[in-house]
Structure formats: C-alpha cells, structure tokens
Amino acid sequence: MSTQQQAQKAEQLRKLHHGPRILTLPNAWDVASARVVEELGYPAIATTSAGVAFALGYPDGQQISRDEMLDMVSRIANAVRVPVTADMEAGYGTTVDDMADTAKAIVAAGAVGLNLEDVTGPDASSHVDSNLQVEKIRTIRKVSASLGVSLVINARTDIYLMPIGPEETRFERTVQRLRAYREAGADCLFAPGLRDADTIAKLVKALDAPLNILVNAGSPSLKELEKMGVARASTGSAAMRATLGLLRRVGKELLDTGTYNSGLDGAIPFAEVNKLLEPRNR
C-alpha cells in the first residue's frame, strides 16, 4: 500500500464518523475474524487489544508488546481492503517519545487509526495526567501527519470503565478530559463503561464531537444510539469472548455426553473460510 493509498484510507475512516449512520465496529482479534467482518460489508475494521492479547497469550493491560500487537494489526491490514484502526491500549509506553514511536509503528503496520486509553495499568492510580495525555495525542497527530498518514485518533477515557474517582463528578471529569483530548487533535472520543441512555445522550451534547460507545448485550440498540447522535459503536472484546464461550460449550458437551450439538453445525464451511483467507489483489 502506498502512502497515498494509506492516507486516503485514513480520510475514508475519518469521514465515517460524520456520516448519517452510526459507524459500527464489531472488533476483530485475528485475520479470520477481520475477514468475516469485512465480508459482511462493514466499512472498516477495528481491532480489540484485549482480544489480540488473549489470542497471543497475554492478559489485557499492556502485557503484550507493541511489536506483537502490531504484528497482528499488520496481518489484518494486509488481508482486508477497508481501513483498519488499531486498539493500542495506552500506546505501549508512558512518555511522549514513546507515542512518537508508536505512531510511526502504526503507520508502518498499515493501520490508519488507533484507540488510545488514559490508564497505563490495572487500577485508577495509573490514570495518566490530563496534560500528559494531551501531549501524547498531539504527538501522535503531529508525527503521523509528518509521515503523510494523519491517523484517526479515538481518544478514550477510562473514568467510567474502571471507574476512576467519585461517582458524583464522573460525568464532568469525563467531559473535561474528552474535551481536552478533542482540542489536542482527537477525531473521536471514547467513553467505555457508559451504558445509561440518558447519560450517553447528555454526553453527546456536552462534547459536540464524534463519540464512541462500547456496546454489548443490554446496551441501547444501535438505532437508539444513532438517534442520540452517537457517532461510533464498538463491541470491544465481547464478540471474541462470545466465541470462547461457544468453544467452552462445544468442549463441555464433548466431555459430558460425547456429542456435537452445541454449535458445531453453525460453523462456516471449510471451503468458505479457506476462500476468505485467499490472498487478494488489491
């Protein structure tokens, strides 16, 4: 892929945040899952860092290396035709210089966007100082633009997800953080952990910028989210963990009764998966 083609894909992904329809991303964790999602007609592929980490043998939370994460991202970017955005946890590093390296590595991997969290560890004590996070976002914008591929930055705060700090100030702190991230150059703002419809609607209004909501069984429907003005919805690691749930049911049935009724018959036929993975001219 030429730099020009990659830059076009970045613009394509950026525009999808401003269309009439909500941008829906069932996150992929390997090449097969990415190809299945692409084949359904999704206009972009977003990875789940937790899913990639699980597949490669790590728990979530920056235990995997940047190189290993991007190796899978690069395999996906090479296999699909649509834009790919990489979930990069907190950027695999703590400094602004680390983020410069991360931006370069993302572009080299063939991705055109990223998710960037504002916690670097397993608890609230690792919440990155807001000014530092702003500098990180600015650096990614600047470095990637200098390479000719201005990455689509989805800046995330983990205030609701973790959660961080007292409940009564959660909403305002989220707004403050996300506004600062937007001013630093983020294209989209991400508040995982937020599932209450009224609060989501309120946040959309308070931000006046594309907002990403993490969805799962029990979330407001995509139509409802779209009506509220949510720009992007993603499933995070849910679909990957759902597949592990299916494997567990299949494996348990084999152990318990020695039969095959737990979903093997819902498999995509071998020849069809094989064809999905055939190299394609791009």
Place this chain on the structure above:
Amino acid sequence: MSTQQQAQKAEQLRKLHHGPRILTLPNAWDVASARVVEELGYPAIATTSAGVAFALGYPDGQQISRDEMLDMVSRIANAVRVPVTADMEAGYGTTVDDMADTAKAIVAAGAVGLNLEDVTGPDASSHVDSNLQVEKIRTIRKVSASLGVSLVINARTDIYLMPIGPEETRFERTVQRLRAYREAGADCLFAPGLRDADTIAKLVKALDAPLNILVNAGSPSLKELEKMGVARASTGSAAMRATLGLLRRVGKELLDTGTYNSGLDGAIPFAEVNKLLEPRNR
C-alpha cells in the same frame, strides 16, 4: 521446561492413546482457545493447522511458514500445563532433511507430538510416495529421540479426506499406508474424511494400532467410537469455524437490526478470560 519434563509430557500424551477412554481433542488455534480447552479438564491440547493458518491470515495447505505455525504452537505450549501436539500439515517441506528440521523445531517450540499428512498440495497429485512418507516418519522419530523428546507421531493419510484414487480400493490403500506408517514408528494413525461407522470399525480391526477419527456434527458419538476401539477423536478446524459462524451471526444482527441477541450473552466474562491468560507458575 527442561528436556526431561518435555520427555515426560510426551510419554503422558503417548499413554493417553492406550487408556480405557477415547482421547478427545477439541483442537485449539490460539492461546485463548487452548486455555479454554485445558480449563475444561482435557488432558492434552492439539492444534488445528487450518485454524492457526486462518487466524494468522493464510488459507489451509502449507501456505503459512513452519516458523509462523510453530510460533503459535510455542505460545500455546508456554501457556498450558498439559502436553501439546502440533498439527504440522505435511511437515513444511518435501524432503527427509526438511523433516529433520521440522522435528527439531517442534521440540524447540515445546510441543511433544505432531500430526503429519501425506499430501503436500491442494490435490491428489501431491500425494507423497509411500516410501518417502515412511522415511519422513522414521526421520522424525530418530531426530526427536536423539534430542531426548521422542515426539508422539500421529501419521495421517488423506486418501478419504481428499479423496485420492478409486473408491473401491480406498479402504485397502488406507490400510496399506497406515500400516506402513505404523511400522515406520507412528504412535497413532489418522484417517480424516472417514465418517461411516462400519468402515471405522473395520479399520480399527485392520490396523491393530491407535486410530484417530475426525469428528463433527453428524459423526458417530464419542461413546460409539470408543466402543469400536477408536483411540483418539479430534474436531480439526470445526470448532474454530464454528466460532467464526458465531461472529458472523453477531455481526449480521448488528448490521440488520442493531441489536445484540446472537450470542454475545454467551461470552465468557472479561475478568474470567483475563484470568485464564494470567502467567502461571509451572
């Protein structure tokens, strides 16, 4: 893992082919799937080469490199405590010397067994000469033993799967091949594509050696296979392709109705998957 520990695991896996119960292996394709299977109580992990290839972006049929295949095998072997046997297609090479390299690489990856097919390409024309296949098996036995880890060899003929040659001689050619592979040192013989109960029972008697049958929705139950004397049953890529089927249903529902009822609620909880992937003292 010391060589001694690895050798013990090989003997552990070998013995499982001679127990009172059929050795059942729901094949894994990445670390998360392997840990789910191990956690259910399975005594060994077998990989599916097609599943690993799909996950990493290749169609089946030795399109992936030996190193990439074994990188995933090694990740799995590092993450589980039970013995791991690697599906190595036709051994990633065509010569006896290639098999020596493959045997060394399998041992280095921490696996203690392998599947070895007798076709190297997409059609019957690539059916390996029986004498050459025998030499390959002997070499793997000899080289791995010289390293202190005598690999558990599951020697496969693709006569039924592909299928190869006229139907009326299929059974006898299968018996001839598999007997020759057994004499060359194979621990278990594998005839994928064979699903008819009577023929399976006949093959068990004709071979007088551990036999592996590929199972899927519609196969005789594990109890029936056990009663016939089948030593080992594996699902091949079926479980992996079933998970892709689930992802497709989830993704299609998101597109069509914007809802989340196709199986996301059957997901293993995030904290539980995270814990499955925690590093463990072994």
